[in-house]
Amino acid sequence: MENRYEKYKDSGIAWIGNIPEHWEVKKLGHLYIPRNEKVSDQDYPALSVTMQGVLLQLENVAKTNDGDNRKLVKIGDFAINSRSDRRGSCGISKYDGSVSLINIVLTPINDMNPVYYEWLFHSSLFSDEYYRWGHGIVNDLWTTRWQEMKNIQIVAPPLHEQQLIAAYLDQKCGEIDELITLQEEMITKLQSYKQSVITEAVTKGLDKNVPLKDSGIEWIGEMPKHWNICKLKNIFLLSTGTTPKDFDQTSEEDNLINWYTPSDILDSCNDLFSSQRKLSEKVIYANKISLFPIGTLLYVGIGASAGKVGYANENGYSNQQITGLIPLNCYSRFYFYYLSALKDKIRDNAFFTTLPIINNAYLGQELIPFPTLSEQQSIANYLDQKCSEIDELISIKQQKIEKLKDYKKSLIFECVTGKRKV
Template sequence: MKYRYREPHEMKDSGVEWLGMIPKDWEVKKIKRLVREVKGGVWGEDARKDSNDVPCIRITNFNRTKNIIDIEDLTIRNLDYLKQKDFLLQNGDLLIEKSGGGERQPVGFTCIYNSDLKAIYANFIARVRVKKNIYSPYINFLFSVLYSKKINLRAFNQTTGIQNLSIDKYFDEIVMIPLFSTQQKIADFLDKKCEEFDSVIAKKEMLINKLEEAKKSLISEVVTGKVKVIQKENGEYGIIKREDHEMKDSGVEWLGMIPKEWEMYRMKDLASKEKYSFVDGPFGSDLKNEDYVEKGIPLIQLNNIKNGSHIFNKMNFISERKFETLKKHSANPGEIVFAKMAEPVARCCKVSDSYQKYVIVADCIKLKPKDGFEVDYLIYLINDESIKSQAEKISNGTTRIRINLSNLKELKLFLPAYLEQKLLKIFLDKRCTQFDSTIEKQKEIIEKLKSAKQSLISEVVTGKIEVL
């Protein structure tokens, strides 16, 4: 399908700031004038495996890339058959998130239900049905534009931690509406164009996944000794597979063969002889939310520990005075911090030098290695799948596993000599930087594609572009 940008003489002022100019033959109306029904959802009761069990659409079923409802892995709820009739979905219904949301994904997101499956929808969702002269796929794209321009934020009502969308206020917003046939033409055009964008984006995401897996595989082969790093004639470093005669049985089922010269250590063997070199965080009663201050000594919490990276998001701080009472639990730049829980358990990172000192919380562990161990290499090793699987086996808990300090101290590590650790670290740093650079470029391309896709939707839906 072809399209063109409309000429200025074909346009008129909509009188709406965010909307600007629209085609002369288009109307401006409040959203509520396009809608014939809005109905909140229902949660029902737990499934009973009887005739009243019914699939229930939740916010997790909102496909935020395609603005449609995914009907895979639906939650089953139980609702009396007679009550179900009021909440059953029809093909073409619009579903809008009216409660919940978050800082990155505020409420107000809308998807279309493109299925004939008998299903109801949860209480944090409202069902929207449009009038007969309105084409719901077009309105779905219109809501996408409103959301991208943050018009939904005007209708926020947040009195607690949960965001609520005032549907009445939101639907008082003024939008543009073309003839029914034009709505259909626009929706059909955008369906095809979005499919093209989504296809390219999906291929880029697949490439990123392959690069991530290739990076993990390389790290694993290096830190488990399956390959060795050698210096080539051109001065560059490469890897070759170790011969059988260079290997020995590790005596550990999950690891198998390791290089003959590598030695086994327990995590506690790495710790410095200094006092408090291998400790976990303070009891909850020793560090409470009321101890947090605007600025001061930063805390290291679970969300700050990513595989190999010290992340500075959602930071909390304590005063210097409070720090003095928690010195035992302090962490300094260059030391290693572990996460006791949250996937993956025992993940770790090197403490950043962005601050001079930190304090770990109860769900974290700090290790100060003794001399003779390359910290960056240890980070690569401990975050490898071979160590992760070992950590999971000795962790406690069922739904949410946790590793305690005593168990972490007993984790087995197989290490080369210090100089080889440094060599492997240099090699992995370079190769991982190359992987990360390529991955970052692909992510930038994806963001540009998403931006171009949303821009096209906006230009077409608001009439700046005419579908021929």
């Protein structure tokens, strides 16, 4: 590796390994003291300890009724969430404020560069070590308290090297974050482009020269003159799924069938090849369940994900939150794209209680365009190819983001542990 120190020694800390010979090892309790003063969020604004650092609490986050029982945080304090399900949530506060009692608030007590230690504490291997010292009943409720945290050993470079490392990581990680943001913006543009391609194809067709007419459907506008309008129930059989009895009697030795839930359906257009849970044939027969055949559209009709739709490439079934749209006299893949593209329009007109509900009666009455069957197939084939090309570009961007994140993670660890000389 480039830019190494001349001599190294064993730190005696398994997750850190060798460190530069002149660096020290100290316990956390020799570098920080806890701030445990309890305050009210009426006197000190509420802050959130997140993976992006200590931030002003957003208005829409869940709040407790215990606003008078919070911890004081002062500018320059370091706060870290003690719960393992909030792994990596920590940072130096830029504000005077208050945080939930599940956070540990620390004040530096010696000459140090706090930003260096903030980078150290954001490393994934420190997070592993931090929660290794914790306690609890289950992993996601594992908690590390100060009496354990203070005994964690970490490295302590000379102050001037801490400053160099902190400045270097601020610059380099800032550059990496800009590259990540650029890739994310490009993904957003590609997703918007994909949406526009789908919407244009399923509402206007592929022939740009064909005469148009008013569809009578507000969010479609004009459509090809020779297309018809029909109700969704006229071309699909609507069948709501269910959760069968004796579900858990399914075993791996049985002949298994897909049983879909809303979590199997992604936010973007997706095929459904396999589900997270399966039903055995004996459970299906015992409950007299009629399977959804290949080509069925699985439409989420209730809950936060209402409006999402998947295309079943295998026989399967679903729970009661999903309606199976079984094609009668249409090419269902065309309508897979149509419903995916216009899900927000349909959802906006749905019935709301505490959650959106798109019931079968409402969905069946939905007016939809009806091109000729040959056009439906041609449009679907075109979108299969076009969306595949766009998805491939998105995948490449996502892979670049993952590589940048991995590089950032390794860069931080190498610098804060002296594997790379700054």
